[in-house]
Amino acid sequence: MIKMAQLEDIRKMYFMEGLSIREINRRTGIHRDTISKYISLEEPKPPKYKLTKERTHPVLGPYIPMIKQIIEDDKTRHRKQRHTGTKIFETLKKEGFSGGYNTVMDYLRKEYRKQREAFLPLEFELGAYAEVDWTEAYFYLKGKETKAHLFVMKLRGSGGFYVRAYPFEKQEAFFDGHIKCFEFMNGVPYKIAYDNLKTAVKKILEGSNREEQEQFIALRTHYLYESSFCRPAKGSDKGGVENAGKEAVRRFFVPYPEVDSFEELNEYLHNECIKLLESNPKWEAERAALRPLPAVRFDGARYKEAKVNRYSMVQFETNRYSVPTIYVGEKVTVKATADEVKILNKGTMIASHPRIYGRYQEQIKLDHYLELLLQKSRALGNTKVYKPQMLAPVYEQYRRSLNARSPRGNREFVKILMLHRDYPTALVTEAIEIAMAYNVYSYDGVFNILGQLLVSGSPKTAPVSKDKLQGIPEVVVIPPDLSKYSALMSGGGQ
Known part of the structure; x- marks a missing residue:
């Protein structure tokens, strides 16, 4: 595997200097197949290994931090009361330094040599x-x-x-x-x-x-x-x-x-x-x-491995982002750009959120929890994944009316929320509004109205007015006397 800097040299020699693969091979000693491989990459990636460490001073090395601290502290002292090279050498000797005076002075000359600065008027070639x-x-x-x-x-x-x-x-x-x-x-x-x-x-x-x-x-x-x-x-x-x-x-x-x-x-x-x-x-x-742009945009994202917790959330830095509940316990990859966080599972994106810029905050999408809410619909009103203020007011009104009519009202409401996956939000909202006007409170009713809106743009019949409803006489149904059926049962075993 070649180093990233070698990869850079190869591509510059080929694309900028116009050298042939044979000539690059002659100059670098890198095999021609390897050269062909790396110049054909659309988006070069860095090799996955660590750079070798820079050679350190074998004797002076452990004392370099002390020298740097002395120089840094001297910046706050009067000019005539700062350490000289000799004074630094004496201080190091007291701390156990076994090297010579010239070793210290050579280092100081290279690292801290000062000179008066002069400036030249500059002119730059366009695009350079x-x-x-x-x-x-x-x-x-x-x-x-x-x-x-x-x-x-x-x-x-x-x-x-x-x-x-x-x-x-x-x-x-x-x-x-x-x-x-x-x-x-x-x-x-x-x-x-x-x-x-x-x-x-x-x-x-x-x-x-x-x-x-x-x-x-x-x-x-x-x-x-x-x-x-x-x-x-x-x-x-x-x-x-x-x-x-x-x-x-x-x-x-x-x-x-x-x-x-x-x-x-x-x-x-x-x-x-x-x-x-x-x-x-x-x-x-x-x-x-300027040089022309490459055909492919550079991937400037940061990647991090993470695990989905039992609340179906992934932590990135100090913040948490939701994913669909089917991925609880799974290992995922967080892809973070400056303004977006995407969560990938085996290369497939399973969630996308605006990036949170604060700390210890959460980004939750209700849609990620709908399957779980079908099983635990009683918790809908108390869970933080459902925030009524994030939806049109008619949704919460409809949910309360559903619950007043049926113990399965929350479950019906969750099924209605799932319609957003297949139909535009505006159309689902309109269907709920019409359902309330028709006094229809069920998932099937909303779904039926939605189908009519898709076909004709409006329901087939108009709702009955309240005045007409008040004019309908009350019908009293007398329950049957079930004891009369007992006579039929006598002798039934003969």
Whole structure:
């Protein structure tokens, strides 16, 4: 099995440099069949193994955390009272360090050498270079002040940028930001600069080297672009996108936008970005200079194995999501994107929910519990899976009327709810309303009316008015005297 970085090199040599499989084989030593296999993949996936660990300093290694802590503490002290290299060496010797002075000084020179920074005016080729960053802004979500994490991608050739808002900066939001930006731009820049984000970088190595997250390599390999990372704590290395983030907050979040969802906020940001880019004379030219999008969208979801509990719910992070009750006890896969949670069983989706952004909350669908409610219909009024406020008011009115007429009223009502699986909600609701007008209280009655609505658009007969009902004389039925039948039984055994 080859490494993800080798897979990336193979695809770049083939798709970007135009090298033949034979030439790639000559350069890399990787078998031609293996090369053919990986360049034919529509969506490259990272190999399922861990990267080898970076070589550590054999003697100094255990003391490096102590050195870093000393340097970090010195930042809060007066400049003339900070540790020198000699003082650090003496401190380490007291702690048992057996190495030499030069070992410590070589490490300090490589890791903490400082120099005065100078800046050059920059000019970028169209489509060649972009920068990515996160920033924060506040807005009103359903009237409540809420923090948005803004994913910003700026193309340096034209200076145009695009913004997406998320409730967090998790990996699935990081990937979704790339996907949405690339699709908005209808192309991919040749190189993108980043901070040392945990979603992309596992470990900062010496110089510009980084141990990268496997999924981040998969993203980069899918879209075939180069990446670079800023020096630690050097945001000026990508000052263009930092300024774009500040401009986005100033232009789009002053005053606070008032929305009912993140979807509405992102629609607002999308439209505001378009307005801003319409006045950018280089924007369309830069879009035309980007690399084309791949045929398949990158799968930026996060996957997690889980088990369905006895309440037919699956936990993801701190929240729980319902699935049909037939899957209780089953092992399932949770597929989480920035705004949706899908639950899969053996590759088949069995439930889909909007993602919960809070903590210790539940997302429950009544339909998942209807079969169980048929068996335990008495619990319908007390279970939290049935929330009358989620349905039209006529449903709860009809349920109460059913229960007043029959001890099996809840069961009849559950069967009516199951009609939503096969018929439009509006049509089922209309059938219930007509049933109440006709004084019909049963599943069969509602189903019959529904069938008439489907065929003709209205029931065949009109309901009897209350005035006519009052004019009908009362009929008194006298029960028969069953004792008269006893005479027939006498002698019946002869």
